[in-house]
Amino acid sequence: MKLAVLDIKGKETGRKVDLSDAVFAIEPNEHAVYLDVKQYLAHQRQGTHKAKERAEIAGSTRKIKKQKGTGTARAGSIKSPIFRGGGRIFGPRPKDYTQKLNKNVKRLARKSALSIKSKEEAILVVEDFNFDAPKTKDFVGVLKSLGLENKKSLFVLGDSNNSVYLSSRNLKGSEVITSSEISTYKILNANNIVLLEGALEGLESNLIK
Structure with missing residues (x-):
């Protein structure tokens, strides 16, 4: 497959x-693409969600009323989950x-994603700048x-280029990465892939093993 090399003037x-x-x-192997995108999105989750449970709430453990004779349900500590300000029942805990x-x-997923973009004619090759x-x-x-x-x-x-990276950082619709940072999700999430000439050798050598 041959593509013309463009300059930065197009x-x-x-x-x-x-x-x-x-x-x-x-x-393209759609299942491999699904698995790789699923893993990428899962890795974006911090997993630091946490709610305080009954044992972690600050409060008195005194029995707030007698067990019988009140005409209402029995109740123990004010930290009970049924009271306002009490602990949460089965709340979220930190998770990996x-x-x-x-x-x-x-590798198969990334090759599949690039092949999809290639079939859509959404890949450009630009000389290094x-x-x-x-x-x-x-x-x-x-x-x-x-x-x-x-x-x-x-x-x-x-290779990493600080000037090009910093120039693109404020633009919401564009992202600059190196060939070693490429992922299936990023390929599919973009409308167009711009490959600089210097990235081709490293990209192909990483994916053909």
């Missing part, structure tokens, strides 16, 4: 790159939501040139 440079069919043209997923399944200083205005100019101004876009770099 014009063809006259060069083409050959994208590996083993990464960008496989039959992380899930284990086989590395081969994760840099900014003299971090400026959101410069990054917006690149988005306009590539026709991605009002679309969700994912830029994949070969």
Whole structure:
């Protein structure tokens, strides 16, 4: 699969790159994609939710009224869950939501996601670029040139580039990552994938094993 290499003005440079069919043209495995996205979303949960139960509430443990003869239900401590300000019954407790997923399944899911985007013709290859200083205005100019101004876009770099990353950080619809940080969720969540030339080798070598 060959794609033309564009510059940051959106014009063809006259060069083409050959994208590996083993990464960008496989039959997508929907179940692998589901498992990887499910794991990613589960890992976003902090799991720090907590409600105080009866034993953790500050309050007197004195029996608030006699057991019999009041005409109402028996009651013990004021910390009882049936009273206002009492402990919560079966409240949420801290929990680890992380899930284990086989590395081969994760690779298959990412290749499937890239193949889906490739079939949708939503992948662009752009020559490596840099900014003299971090400026959101410069990054917006690149988005306009590539026709991605009002679309969700994912830029994949070969190596971390602080100027490009900081220039994109204030833009809600765009994200800049390196090839080692790519995930199935981020691929599918974007309308367009912008691969910088320097990211191709690392991306393909990580996914073809």
